[in-house]
Amino acid sequence: MKRFTIGLLIAGVTFGVAFAAEHSIVQKDLTFAQSTITIPVGDEVLWGNIDNVTHNIHIKGGGEDIDLGLQKFGQVLKHTFDKPGPYVIMCTIHPRMKMVVTVQ
Numbered sequence: 001m002k003r004f005t006i007g008l009l010i011a012g013v014t015f016g017v018a019f020a021a022e023h024s025i026v027q028k029d030l031t032f033a034q035s036t037i038t039i040p041v042g043d044e045v046l047w048g049n050i051d052n053v054t055h056n057i058h059i060k061g062g063g064e065d066i067d068l069g070l071q072k073f074g075q076v077l078k079h080t081f082d083k084p085g086p087y088v089i090m091c092t093i094h095p096r097m098k099m100v101v102t103v104q
């Protein structure tokens with residue numbers, strides 16, 4: 001019985017870790033490849049700039065206002081979303097570049 005309980009506990013921990021995932025979104029032609037994405041709390045979003053210009057990632061929502069800085073061609077910026085809510089992601093260099101990450 002004890003052995004069984006420990007086995008379940010280990011399986012539970014493994015299961016929990018397997019659930020944290022990464023979501024990749026590229027920036028191309030001055031747009032985000034996806035305008036919206038819905039992810040679970042704790043997941044990470046990666047933005048990859050494949051435009052031949054410099055972009056920026058600015059995150060607003062969930063009581064947070066985060067600037068990940070400048071992002072040159074080929075560079076990947078990432079952020080882990082630990083709190084639920086809608087987040088507006090934008091490029092401050094090209095203000096028309098926007099997307100929404102919904103964390104639930």
Ligand SMILES: [Cu+2]
Nearest residue numbers: 055091093094
């Ligand atoms: Cu930009």
